[in-house]
Amino acid sequence: MRTFLPIVRKEVCRYTLFMANRSRTLFVRLLTYFLIVLLLPLLIFSGYYVFRGDKSQSRYLSEQSLGAIRRDALAVGNVLEEYRHKAYLLSTDELIVEVMRHDSPEFLNQVIHEVYPLLFSVMKGDTYLASANLVSNTGRIRLSTHVFPKLFDLRYHTSTSELNNVIAQNLNLSQTASLITTRGHRTSENGRQVVASILRRIYDNEGTNLGYLVIDLFGEALSTGINIERFFSDLYLIDQKEFHATSLIHTDMHGSFDKFPPLLSLKGDYTPRAEQIGSTVIAVAPVANTNLYLAGTLSTVFLSRNISRWYLIFTGMLIIGVALAMIFSFLFSRSIARPIASLAMRMDRVDRSNLQTRPVKSKITEFAQLENSYNVMIDQIRMLLEQTREEQKKLSEAERKALESQMNPLFLFNTLNTIKALARINNQEEIYTITVKLGKLLRSTIDSHESEATLADSIALIDSYLTIQKLRYGEKLVTSIHLDPTCAHIKTPKLVIQPLVENAIIHGLEPKVGNWFLAVRVEAVGRQIQITIEDNGVGFDRTTLPRDLNELANSTHVGVYNVYRRLSLAYQNELEFSIDSTVGKGTIVRIGLPIGRR
Numbered sequence: 001m002r003t004f005l006p007i008v009r010k011e012v013c014r015y016t017l018f019m020a021n022r023s024r025t026l027f028v029r030l031l032t033y034f035l036i037v038l039l040l041p042l043l044i045f046s047g048y049y050v051f052r053g054d055k056s057q058s059r060y061l062s063e064q065s066l067g068a069i070r071r072d073a074l075a076v077g078n079v080l081e082e083y084r085h086k087a088y089l090l091s092t093d094e095l096i097v098e099v100m101r102h103d104s105p106e107f108l109n110q111v112i113h114e115v116y117p118l119l120f121s122v123m124k125g126d127t128y129l130a131s132a133n134l135v136s137n138t139g140r141i142r143l144s145t146h147v148f149p150k151l152f153d154l155r156y157h158t159s160t161s162e163l164n165n166v167i168a169q170n171l172n173l174s175q176t177a178s179l180i181t182t183r184g185h186r187t188s189e190n191g192r193q194v195v196a197s198i199l200r201r202i203y204d205n206e207g208t209n210l211g212y213l214v215i216d217l218f219g220e221a222l223s224t225g226i227n228i229e230r231f232f233s234d235l236y237l238i239d240q241k242e243f244h245a246t247s248l249i250h251t252d253m254h255g256s257f258d259k260f261p262p263l264l265s266l267k268g269d270y271t272p273r274a275e276q277i278g279s280t281v282i283a284v285a286p287v288a289n290t291n292l293y294l295a296g297t298l299s300t301v302f303l304s305r306n307i308s309r310w311y312l313i314f315t316g317m318l319i320i321g322v323a324l325a326m327i328f329s330f331l332f333s334r335s336i337a338r339p340i341a342s343l344a345m346r347m348d349r350v351d352r353s354n355l356q357t358r359p360v361k362s363k364i365t366e367f368a369q370l371e372n373s374y375n376v377m378i379d380q381i382r383m384l385l386e387q388t389r390e391e392q393k394k395l396s397e398a399e400r401k402a403l404e405s406q407m408n409p410l411f412l413f414n415t416l417n418t419i420k421a422l423a424r425i426n427n428q429e430e431i432y433t434i435t436v437k438l439g440k441l442l443r444s445t446i447d448s449h450e451s452e453a454t455l456a457d458s459i460a461l462i463d464s465y466l467t468i469q470k471l472r473y474g475e476k477l478v479t480s481i482h483l484d485p486t487c488a489h490i491k492t493p494k495l496v497i498q499p500l501v502e503n504a505i506i507h508g509l510e511p512k513v514g515n516w517f518l519a520v521r522v523e524a525v526g527r528q529i530q531i532t533i534e535d536n537g538v539g540f541d542r543t544t545l546p547r548d549l550n551e552l553a554n555s556t557h558v559g560v561y562n563v564y565r566r567l568s569l570a571y572q573n574e575l576e577f578s579i580d581s582t583v584g585k586g587t588i589v590r591i592g593l594p595i596g597r598r
Contacts, residue, residue, distance in 0.1 A: 030336060034329035039322060046318055061281055061300070064231070066274035069283035069296045072226040072235065076248075077288040079222055083130060083215050084178045084198055086122050090132060091200045091213045093118060099143075100202050100210035103136045108143075119145050129221035131188065134202070135167070136211035147189035152214060166197045167212050180290050182239045182246045184216065185254040192218040193251040196237065219251030232283075232296035236260060240270060241291050262297045276300065339367035455522055455529070456488040458497050462520055465498055469505060477509070477516045484523040492529075492593060493566050499559045500533045500589050508537025508587050524595065528576075531591040539581045549577060560589075567591065 090096055095118060099108055108115070119132055123145055131146040139155035142148045151157055151165050158168050166184040184197035198215040226248065227235055235248040245260050247253040257263045265277045266284060270293045274283035284295040453461075459481060466479050501520060509516040521532045546552065552561035560579070567575050576592030 030332070031329050034332060035326065038325040038329065042318070042321060042325075046314070058276055061298070062274040062276065062283075065281050065283035065296065065298060066272070066285070068227075068229070068231045069274065069285045069294060070272070072232075072296065073285040073287050073294040075225040076222055076237070076292075076294055077290065079217075079225070080180055080196070080198070080287065080290060080292075083217060083221075084180065086132070087178055087198045087200045087213055087215050089122050090119070090134070091202045096134065096213075097202060097204055097210065099141060100134070100136050101204050103138055103140055103210070105140060108141060115143060119143065126221070129218055129224075131216045131218075133214045133216065134211060135214075137209065141211065149189060149216075151186070152212075166199050166214060180292065181242060182237055182244050182254070182292070183242050184214075185244075185246055188216060188218070192220075195219045195222060195246045195248065195251055195254070219248065223248045223251070227296070232298055234262075234297050236263060236295045236297075237287075238263065238270070238284075238293040238295055239291065240293060245295075263295060266295070336367075339371075451494060452491040453494045454489050454491050455483060458492065458494075459483045459520070459522065461495075461498055462501055465501065466518070473516070477505075477518065480517075480519040480521075482519075482521045482523070486524050487522050487529055490529060490595065493570050496563050496567060496591075497531060497533065499563050503559050504533055504535040504537065504587065504589075508535045508539070511538045512536070527595050529593040529595055531593070533589045534586065536586040539583045539586050541583055542581055545579060545581070549579075567593070 095111065095114055099111060099115060102108075120127070123130065123132055127145050131144060133145075133149060133152055134143040135141065135148075135152050135154055137154065139153050142153060152167055154167065157165055166179070166181055179199040180196060181199070182196050184194060186194050188194050194216040196217045198217070200213045201209050202211045202213055204210055222237065223235075232249075234250065236245045237248055238245045243256055245254065245257060245263055247260075253259070262277075262280055262282050265282065270284055270286065272285045274281060279299060279301045281298040281300055282295060283298075284293055286293050463481060466477075466481070470477050470479070497520065501518065504518055505516075509518065517536045519532070519534045521530070521534075523530050549561065549564050552558070552564065564577050567577065571593060574594040576590070578590045579587065580590070581587040
């Protein structure tokens with residue numbers, strides 16, 4: 001070794017010198033490439049943004065405004081359509097029509113216990129968003145989910161001069177259609193702002209007009225689901241037919257268009273669009289299935305100030321970015337050659353059986369990954385060596401314990417045969433049966449020559465086990481065993497069903513009061529063997545069972561985990577293993593095994 005090390009050091013020095021010579025050329029090239037890659041896109045983007053930034057911002061803002069106003073118009077349309085449908089349901093309901101036809105307070109008192117539940121049922125708890133009001137032509141019948149508006153009392157208010165009385169203003173509306181209008185804007189009796197009203201006539205079967213239904217929509221009904229992102233500074237619901245507008249943000253603002261200067265700029269053109277007029281962006285979209293439009297306004301003054309301020313910040317950051325790009329390009333280029341040489345020297349040490357690692361020092365991600373991979377590889381080699389030694393120790397310890405705990409099988413069977421003979425002589429059939437079944441259980445457990453058993457043998461083992469349990473518990477335990485004949489000769493790992501059956505009795509049935517039932521079914525389903533163990537025991541909370549059954553290794557379900565682990569090793573990804581349990585009802589364990597694919 002003493003004669004070898006100088007040669008190695010000499011070769012390393014030559015390699016290092018070679019890399020140093022290469023790094024000079026590499027440094028210049030990398031510096032150039034870094035500057036081009038970093039600065040060229042930055043300069044192109046900066047130039048484009050300076051020349052096209054304002055137009056792009058304006059176009060982007062218009063597109064966002066148009067998209068937002070369309071979404072809000074759709075939301076408003078959905079709300080109006082929902083309440084229009086409610087108006088239809090109430091105005092055509094047989095009970096409402098009957099009340100209006102009688103037009104008698106006495107008759108109303110007879111059915112009042114049916115009318116109000118009907119009103120509140122149709123409104124479905126929306127009484128804080130809207131009110132439903134019904135009035136007969138004579139005004140003698142007046143119903144409301146809130147305080148009945150005095151304005152709708154047709155005994156006293158039928159003049160067309162009352163502009164906010166939607167009934168008086170629309171006595172000649174269509175015979176069937178619902179009318180949606182914003183002219184009924186007012187402060188309701190409960191202090192809420194009514195921003196829109198839905199009016200519908202009530203007819204009997206002969207087509208006679210009996211009265212009117214008015215659903216008043218409060219401001220919250222339309223404003224709750226719109227402008228969620230606070231994009232618009234104001235939103236206006238426009239009634240083009242009535243030349244009337246209502247603010248949905250400031251619900252107390254309403255009236256003709258001259259009260260809303262931004263709407264005058266539309267000049268009666270309500271084509272869906274978004275445009276910037278001066279320092280204001282206005283977007284308009286129709287409300288589906290109505291003669292209403294929704295318009296939103298957004299001031300760009302604050303945005304323009306922010307853009308100007310951003311230009312200054314961007315210019316300063318651009319200068320700083322160029323300087324930093326040059327500095328970091330220099331540092332990165334110079335630092336690349338060093339990790340290459342260092343990593344090559346560390347890899348060379350592996351050839352001399354040097355399995356030592358050192359902390360990752362490189363600040364470059366790719367080189368850090370290479371160094372980390374080297375460290376992981378060395379750690380894994382050491383770990384595998386340690387695991388091999390540990391497994392050998394555990395294997396030796398297991399063999400020692402197995403030898404210490406081993407009993408003479410011949411002695412056990414001779415003892416059982418003696419007990420069986422005595423039971424037969426003394427006519428003790430139960431003891432005789434238990435001895436025979438216990439012998440079969442011991443023979444299956446002690447026999448270690450085969451690691452597999454046929455399903456017929458496994459079922460026979462379960463039958464022996466359950467026979468013993470039946471003798472123990474009597475008629476309280478009812479069992480059912482079914483084996484598909486086509487599965488009888490198929491081999492599986494030994495002792496995979498019996499532990500689950502034993503687990504079902506101990507943990508599921510024994511704590512249960514009353515009769516017990518346990519069923520074991522083995523059947524062929526397609527290319528699978530389905531094994532089911534079902535009991536009507538106490539069950540358990542499924543949330544206590546981990547999704548990954550491998551986590552059962554550190555739980556109280558060690559027996560279930562051992563069965564699952566052995567089957568996983570035998571069938572790998574083709575194994576299906578599930579546990580379904582309900583507290584107080586029982587547990588079902590299902591196992592799916594592939595046929596002939598081990």
